[in-house]
Amino acid sequence: MAFVNVDLGATRFVLSTILVLLGGWALYFLYDGVTMRQRFRRMRAQGIPIPEPYSLIFGHLPLLMTLNKGYPNDAHANYAFKNLIQNWQKYYPNESKCPPLLYLDLWPFFPHALITVVSPELCHQFTQENPQPRHIIFKWAMTPLTGGIDLLSMNVADHQVWRTRLNPAFSTRNLYANTPGIVEEVSVFARLLKEMAGKNGEWGQMFTLYSRCCRLTFDVILRFVLGIRTQEQTKGPGPLLVAFRTIIPYCNTRNLRNMTVRLLPPYRRLHAHNSKIIRDILTPEIMKSFNSQSDKQNAVIDFAVRDVTQGKEPPSSEFMDALIATIKAFLFAGHDTTAQTICWLLWEINKNPEIWPRLRAEHDEVLGPDPSQAEEILRENPHKTNELRYTTAVVKEALRTHGLGSTFREGSHSFNFVWEGRRYPTYNAVIQTIPTAMLLHPELWPRVNDFIPERYLVPEGNPLRPIENAWRPFEMGNMRCIGEPLGMTELILVLVFVAREIDFDFNYSEWDKVQHRDPSKPPSLVDGERAYRCGEGMGCVKDQLPTRVRLRAGR
Template sequence: MGVIGTNAVLIRAVGAIVVFFVARFLYRGYVQRSRVRALKAQGIPVLPHSLLFGHLSVLGDWRADNPSDANFYTFHTWLIKNCKRYFPDLDFPPPVVYLDIWPIDVSFAIVFDPITASQFAQAPSLPKMSLVREFLDPFTAGRDMVSSEGKEWKTWRSRFSHGFSQRNLLAMLPELIEEVSIFVSQLGELAGTGGEWGPVFQLEEKTTNLTFDIICRATLGMRLNEQLRAESSPLKFALLDQIRVMNHGTNAARALPLGRMPWHKAAARRNNNMLRDFMMPQIQSKLKSTSNDSQVKTILDLAIRYIDKDDPNGSRETPNAEYIETLIANLKIFGHDTTASTVCFMLKRMQDHPDCLAKVRAEHDAVLGPDPDKVVDVLAQSPHLLYSLPYTLSVIKETLRLHPLAATLRESTPGFSLTAPGSSMRYPTDGWGLWVVRSRCLATPRLLAAADEFIPGAMDGARGRHHAPALIELRIISVLVARRFDIEEAWDKWDALQGSKVNPNDRINGERLYAAGNGIVHPKDGMPVHVVLA
């Protein structure tokens, strides 16, 4: 066979491969579109659907109505607000809303009803969606307990659960208060006096540094001092850059999402090496230590306590490399980002609701004494008082309802369907990613008439469990900050500093502060604020 013949064979082979992938691509699209037609045939309410574009036009409507940096989590609240636009006969979206956004790889069955959500998030608990693993893959390579299932998930969860017990958290309280006290001191340096507001600054930058310090202390038992550094530590640099890389994965908010490029993968390897180099000395030190007398048990302490049981091919003296990599992966997921954002939104909610702030301050006066400067001493003598602030806890939980830390994403299994209270309708799930954002799931009019209003205590009985480290951090911040400072958004000052870099018309529901970012939620522009002594 000559050169021409060889080239012809090669061209035909390449052409066949291209045809195969194009055909498979189009077939998947046909199957996905057909699923929606089948839903309509069963009488299930669906969003206006196009055989060619699916629900991409609905996604386009959301994008057109919102700032370009709006987080996809805002889609749920936007759909509730625009319910009549797409479901003219309904005042609230159906229990399950299907969103067909092919050619994006995943299409969603968005669940708005909590009873319906419990059918796949509690019993039975369906497998986690591949999107979660893909998002975390550059960070943990699938070794972490968020990505894992079954026995592996149970094992690592049980190793860490004791660290979040009330007893262990109270033992850790002096260290946590020490870190929050630095945060309070920095707010004091920026606060105006005599009724005058201080300079504008980005609150999220301060809360991020604080949560880095707290997480490092709680997981590794070491001082990071991120709040006192002039430049970011290698740990902070690597973690923030890794989140940037992770956000380059699948993003349902983009009509034509681009995956991670080779340079993103190279950055992920570099960041993981930096994180490993930072953690390994502390891990090695803990492995060599024979003392177990400390009352405070860090995440690392709890993990290596069971190393002989969890690492059958190694021991405390010579741990298996695979075990070490899994340990590092699980240490990395105790991240800072969500908690830092929640602190911002909690302080915003108290700013926007002075009556709630007044109740918080009154509760702190009654339980912790009238002098805010003595709170640290009071808690040192009676740390249990931190758990005797029911209204403060309600404020925290209401913040988490309206600004949730995470969503639940699950894979369906063949033949699995959902039902809703008061209806015989069955909602098929084959081929759909099940998605429930807890704030919206708890916002059905059946449960709370004013679902989008901030009403501490109104939903306490209906809420699920929250991340324990976040709760104690938020409690400490509230008791050390609420009575000392008034904190207010300062957009006019921020706009003056940024000039043409900002668009004052970027708003959601009239608010300049909204959930922004491609992946993990961040407050818009880091929440510019100014502070005055209360």
């Protein structure tokens, strides 16, 4: 029998080295935590408002537990901020008015101080007046899909170069040029919904609206960005959409749990498999654009490569990597957020049924009384969407009550907020805006929890009219969402094609029966409603918004 000689001295040395490294990491970890707690203690001593309860041992973790109390386990984290801002007197007992900044210490689960800005004036300071760079956590969130080198993750200088290159693709002129294609996809969406209706004005079978919205918005964004039509609505879901939907849940906030998940073999296998599918499908389509000789191409990709095809810039590997990553980012952001917003838009109108007649009246006035003619009219006159003022106001109010996008900027020693003569530090912090904090702030929005499209139609001086810089679901400044015009157009067109012909019933009780759920088990609710945003990252509408439809009388 053979024996292996073991050098006990070398073994002890290796073990000792590992123990020293682990001990050093543990000391650094604890030092980081002590530094964070001392920082918040100093700020509170200086008179900077810090929400209560705050513990020198646990930081704001007890506060977070309090804010989430009563919400379902799968409720999105943004509801905690809604709770905080709408009940600020409870959490700032020594303040006479709501602070403009919400400082949170969530160490060790979040390694930076978190600053949530809830003042339109201070939002202007860090996004418009003195724009701060995006924080690296955004790059980390996008890494599973884009490698963190896309337009949304770039540094300020590269972002400006690519934004200049891509702005013409999202201009009003180019949007009008693409409107016939968008109209065609939305008309398919409406036709398929009508096919789900029952006979003789009866309700049809239950289905989930969100999945259909995803296929619609994916068809639209693929057509707008790459100029290709995959017909996800009628032939899908295809492998490209499935691969995107598989990876998207991993585009989330950097914390201990999510960092651990990305290190595990199941994620690595899943990511490698689906990334290859996306790359194999997109790369040939992107390469086709370099061979186009026409100056009349109006897809985003045509504008992105124009400098290369015209010989103004060499097709470097860096350019190609950034191009492919940015196309992926557009396909992600351009379908997921819009799909969710369509769901919330129709949900809110159904809760406020007096809105439907006003929408229908406006559509009759602008597009004629025959809904079947809307597609042809809008193809020939895409500017007609600008005349739908009430429809636009309804869309804006849905974006206020269910805003999805957030911005994360990097604080520094060289940038401080200034408010009423006081300086608020931002060093070693993540600065963020959250729609549920800004757009549902009771001191900024009268009747904050009511759905009131008229806010955007009343004249200056009316208390309902939004104050400057308060409505910002697409953010503002040099990093404002480049796809805002496209998203608004899609949402308006959806209302045009469904309002006059389809009734909706968002019926969770019927869905419970379809899913054979235990009727004795209380359902999950947020603010008394079954439909709520759940999950991480962008999240999703609970149960993908189960619904059924019927054709309106006389249609």
